[in-house]
Amino acid sequence: MIDPLIAEISSPEFVQLSLPPMVIGALAAMSCALPGNFLLLRRQSMLADAVSHVALPGIVAAFLLTGSMAGGTMMLGAGAAALVAAGMIEAVRRVGRLEPGAAMGVVFTAMFALGVLMLERTGASGVHLDVEHALYGNLESLIWFDATGWSSAADPRALAGLPAPLWRLAAALAAMAALTRLFWKELTISTFDPGHAQVIGVPVRALSLGLTGATAAAAVAAFDAVGSILVIAMFICPPAAARLCANTLSRQVWLSMLFAALSALVGYVLAGYGPLWLGARGSVSAAGMIAVVSGLILALACVAGPARRRAGGALGAEGR
Amino acid sequence: MSAACEAAAAAGPARLARDAAAGAAERAGTATMALAPAQGMSVRGLSVSYGRIPAIMDVDADFPLGAMTAIIGPNGAGKSTLLKAALGLVPRLTGEVRVLGRPLERARDLIAYVPQRASVDWEFPARVIDVALMGLYRRKGLWRLFDRNDRRRAMECLAMVGMESFARRQIGELSGGQQQRVFIARALAQDAQAYLLDEPFAGVDAATERAIVAVLRQLRDAGRAVVCVHHDLSTAPVYFDRALLLNRVVVAQGPTAETLTPRNLRLAYGGRLETAATP
Known part of the structure; x- marks a missing residue:
């Protein structure tokens, strides 16, 4: 189970084809979640x-x-x-x-x-x-x-060939993080x-x-x-899920970063390999699958988030 | 009096205790408190309208230091509006506000505002201590976060309202009275000169009401101006030194006993009062 995974990740094709979209997806999701x-x-x-x-x-x-x-x-x-x-x-x-x-x-x-x-x-x-x-x-x-x-990753000439959105989103995330910290x-x-x-x-x-x-x-x-539609899920799903799992704002923000990155990575993998695992051919839209995964994380948090309905439950107990 | 001082010294910020002692000495020396308008918060010619409907008209009000003032009037009289307009939270048509002689814009350090409890979302992800810390905002630079000293000070303010053991509690778990106490603790942390509270006793339990009154009296005794929008005519003479009777215009203001006379109350409340007015 682990060995094929390592082989897959260390292959040149993975670095060429899968790594950039995964990193870009995670950067996009995190920039929006902040x-x-x-x-x-x-x-x-x-x-x-x-x-x-x-x-x-x-x-x-x-x-x-x-x-x-x-x-x-x-x-x-x-x-x-x-x-x-x-x-x-x-x-x-x-x-x-x-x-x-x-x-x-x-x-x-x-x-x-x-x-x-x-x-x-x-x-x-x-x-x-x-x-x-x-x-x-x-x-x-x-x-x-x-x-x-x-x-x-250590070769400046190769790094210059990284897709432009990667740099743009890295800059966006850095700016969002700096602004959030500053204010x-x-x-x-x-x-x-x-x-x-x-x-x-x-x-x-x-x-x-x-x-x-x-x-x-x-x-x-x-x-x-x-695109301009699926990005909405990236703004709202990770923070909403994090809200249901955290009691302080700083914890909520950190958790939302984690959920954003997670949905991008898992979403991309599922979009690429999910249909194969199900016996179908080809792949589905990565952005779409990322949105779906972030929605699933939110659904999971709704059911099992430790901070969900905390107020209602506690008030009920204390009011009696 | 000395008991209040000791309580303030033991529980609260040292400056409050020191000012309370000074206030006591001053009161002992002078029989009456003669206060110049600059000593406290003064409102002149304040008018506000919502759309075409006038909410308050040409209000002159004085909230002196070392006094607890109640803003009293029927529903829709503009009590909260007066408070909010005086603080610049709703746009005013006319009027000027000064705090210790300074215009409002330069008096941000001098004012603590406690809004109605229901005006915020208590599901916000914060603990009790986090809300108390918000009162220390003016003391911190842009980049700096709250440190151990701030936390200690916030804990002192929570102790003054009996909430120190709830410091790590999620605010959504609190009862209404506890939420109100946390709001008061946040205001205490500001160490302001004028404390303006919008219905601090609305929907709180008797123990909380007593605790809040005790803290507000400490502030008064320490020479701060305390102003509350208040709706309970029976407790107003007990809690407050001064009253401002409002029904879109100022009906009367001054020492509570002289202000809340049956005649003035009839003027403010119209015929609706007869049973409630006579204590």
């Missing part, structure tokens, strides 16, 4: 949904304008669209006095629809942006041509009790906008790997 923790506790999980949807028209618009599929261009377009949408959501919330869910629903549906219409236009013009890629990501295609085995107290206090936070001078509104911005950045960074 802001996701705070979205979840602020009851703003839908914000991740909204932001990942609205990135689509930005990416397509950038493509139509420049005719380029370069990562930087798509990032710029998506970032611009996400910022526009984030501003629109805040504006609809404040000016229209709509509850946040409704404000997001209105903005993200409209912008996503616009993105789909624009995707059709790319089909009409000579150059084409793959709809499937845009919606579900393309994790499997992110391979490391220059790798000849694990030794390539840890402020995020904690303003998420728990915004009124108290504002009175003692925590910049509550700026933090809220910053969290929205970080969410947008994570969604855009993960776009190449997992």
